[in-house]
Amino acid sequence: MEQKEIELLKLLEKNGRMDNDTISKMLDVSSAEVDEMIKKLEKEHAILGYSTLVDWSNVYEYEGVAALIDVKVTPVRGVGFDKIASRIYRFPEVKAVYLMSGAYDLSVSVEGKTMMEVSRFVSDKLSTLDTVLSTTTHFILKKYKHDGIIFDEGDDDDKRIMVTP
Amino acid sequence: MSESYLANHVKELQPSGIRKFFDLASQMENVISLGVGEPDFVTPWNVIEASYHSLEQGYTAYTANAGLIELREEIGKYLRETFSISYNPEDQILVTVGASQAIDLALRAIVNAGDEVIVVEPCFVSYSPTISLAGGVSVSVSATADNEFKVTPEQIEAAITPRTKAIVLCSPNNPTGSVLSKEELYEIAQVVQKHDLIVLSDEIYAELAYDEAVSSIASVDGMEERTIVISGFSKSFAMTGWRLGYAVGPVAIMQAMTKIHQYTMMCAPTMAQHGALEALRHGNESVREMKTSYRQRRNFVVKALNEMGLSCHLPGGAFYVFPSIKETGYSSEEFAQRLLEEERVAVVPGQVFGESGEGYIRCSYATSIKQLDEAMKRMNRFVKRNSETNEPTV
Numbered sequence: 001m002e003q004k005e006i007e008l009l010k011l012l013e014k015n016g017r018m019d020n021d022t023i024s025k026m027l028d029v030s031s032a033e034v035d036e037m038i039k040k041l042e043k044e045h046a047i048l049g050y051s052t053l054v055d056w057s058n059v060y061e062y063e064g065v066a067a068l069i070d071v072k073v074t075p076v077r078g079v080g081f082d083k084i085a086s087r088i089y090r091f092p093e094v095k096a097v098y099l100m101s102g103a104y105d106l107s108v109s110v111e112g113k114t115m116m117e118v119s120r121f122v123s124d125k126l127s128t129l130d131t132v133l134s135t136t137t138h139f140i141l142k143k144y145k146h147d148g149i150i151f152d153e154g155d156d157d158d159k160r161i162m163v164t165p
Numbered sequence: 166m167s168e169s170y171l172a173n174h175v176k177e178l179q180p181s182g183i184r185k186f187f188d189l190a191s192q193m194e195n196v197i198s199l200g201v202g203e204p205d206f207v208t209p210w211n212v213i214e215a216s217y218h219s220l221e222q223g224y225t226a227y228t229a230n231a232g233l234i235e236l237r238e239e240i241g242k243y244l245r246e247t248f249s250i251s252y253n254p255e256d257q258i259l260v261t262v263g264a265s266q267a268i269d270l271a272l273r274a275i276v277n278a279g280d281e282v283i284v285v286e287p288c289f290v291s292y293s294p295t296i297s298l299a300g301g302v303s304v305s306v307s308a309t310a311d312n313e314f315k316v317t318p319e320q321i322e323a324a325i326t327p328r329t330k331a332i333v334l335c336s337p338n339n340p341t342g343s344v345l346s347k348e349e350l351y352e353i354a355q356v357v358q359k360h361d362l363i364v365l366s367d368e369i370y371a372e373l374a375y376d377e378a379v380s381s382i383a384s385v386d387g388m389e390e391r392t393i394v395i396s397g398f399s400k401s402f403a404m405t406g407w408r409l410g411y412a413v414g415p416v417a418i419m420q421a422m423t424k425i426h427q428y429t430m431m432c433a434p435t436m437a438q439h440g441a442l443e444a445l446r447h448g449n450e451s452v453r454e455m456k457t458s459y460r461q462r463r464n465f466v467v468k469a470l471n472e473m474g475l476s477c478h479l480p481g482g483a484f485y486v487f488p489s490i491k492e493t494g495y496s497s498e499e500f501a502q503r504l505l506e507e508e509r510v511a512v513v514p515g516q517v518f519g520e521s522g523e524g525y526i527r528c529s530y531a532t533s534i535k536q537l538d539e540a541m542k543r544m545n546r547f548v549k550r551n552s553e554t555n556e557p558t559v
């Protein structure tokens with residue numbers, strides 16, 4: 001991939017809302033070229049979407065919990081882990097699914113309104129799936145950093161003095 | 166106590182023009198500062214962690230006067246690999262309290278009362294006062310915009326007198342961002358050798374060059390024996406507050422500098438030296454990332470400034486651009502003051518870096534792109550409003 005495309009991806013990964021004009025100045029290309037690059041990267045599925053990182057704990061009266069669940073499964077001949085993974089990731093409560101090396105097979109991230117709701121999802125939906133052998137649920141108590149962003153740190157936290165040589 | 170107690174040569178020192186803008190800007194709210202001469206990154210975490218670790222291990226005592234030998238070896242290796250210049254860590258490399266102290270030591274080691282030292286303006290504000298404090302006389306040569314603020318060998322030659330001892334060069338440059346090419350350095354070196362001068366080469370921004378790699382004048386044939394290379398960790402590794410730099414050069418000069426250092430400083434901070442060791446050993450990736458980000462921001466700012474009518478060349482290094490404000494008809498100082506008052510953007514007026522900086526301002530782009538974007542919008546508004554009512558005077 002071209003160097004400029006990688007730089008573009010890194011800029012958008014950090015700030016999906018950066019406008020074309022700014023990007024074009026930074027990468028020293030025209031706005032039209034930025035448009036083209038983005039279209040191309042979307043088509044190649046290098047860019048899958050543009051989301052916003054929300055710190056829900058700062059949203060007044062919003063209730064929510066998140067959990068990471070270690071899942072052990074029996075792989076199925078011919079389809080390996082893919083089939084069971086797809087059974088799991090289609091639930092809307094499931095935010096992320098990864099195939100892992102090590103002590104368990106799938107890492108599943110789940111969000112719900114209450115602990116009750118997440119527990120019910122695990123006991124009713126997840127552990128009852130055919131090939132699931134066991135689940136271990138870890139509730140997340142506090143998010144410090146997510147996708148490279150530290151939650152308690154504003155981006156205006158400049159500790160330098162105003163004018164220096 | 167009255168001023169009469171002060172030493173005369175200190176009374177005569179002018180306070181830096183930067184100070185004034187600092188005072189003005191810090192009294193205001195909602196200011197975006199493009200006046201900061203240091204990185205906006207925090208020091209890479211592995212460097213901070215290595216320094217913590219050294220403290221935990223109890224490395225809290227003085228080091229050798231010249232600095233930790235491991236660090237001097239690492240500096241030697243870096244200089245050899247990057248600039249093909251070679252110095253013996255035993256007696257040619259001195260670790261200092263910032264490049265600032267290295268500059269001071271170098272000048273005190275070589276300047277006799279009344280010796281002339283050439284400085285190329287616009288330049289870093291400390292050179293001339295440090296020359297004066299060492300008993301020397303600073304002689305300015307003006308680099309000009311028509312040559313992208315790069316000094317020519319002819320200009321240097323014209324400033325040389327029988328009293329000229331040395332010349333201070335800085336590339337990539339603060340405040341102009343200009344970078345002297347290998348060929349330009351070669352030409353300057355010829356003049357320096359012809360007149361038997363010493364070069365103080367301030368290479369603190371050498372890692373921050375965006376178009377082509379920087380050369381050191383010490384790598385020109387015959388120059389290693391007459392060049393003091395000064396550098397440090399402040400800019401390339403975002404370590405300004407750590408106060409760590411170094412000087413390398415010919416044995417006799419380095420011994421003299423070490424002698425002064427030994428009596429006046431003992432050694433550079435130990436915990437900072439341990440951090441610096443980690444920076445040189447494992448800091449490349451961080452430098453590369455910071456550099457990419459500076460390059461993108463440089464491109465952004467240069468385009469935005471030229472679009473609003475403040476013309477500037479694309480500087481090859483450091484994190485400054487030095488646009489002309491002559492179109493507005495204001496002096497640098499008026500421009501900077503009004504911009505601060507009317508639009509709350511702090512820049513540094515060019516003439517604080519020397520007379521030839523008049524008509525220009527220094528904008529640092531070591532600030533988040535969000536802030537830069539807003540600053541450019543405010544400046545654009547300011548320039549549009551002010552260039553209609555003012556006839557250019559220059």
Ligand SMILES: Cc1ncc(COP(=O)(O)O)c(C=O)c1O
Pocket residue numbers: 165202262263264265266289335338339367369396397398399405408409410
């Ligand atoms: C050209 C130049 N030399 C030297 C220094 C001083 O650096 P240090 O922090 O290493 O003392 C600076 C800092 O602004 C600089 O711009």
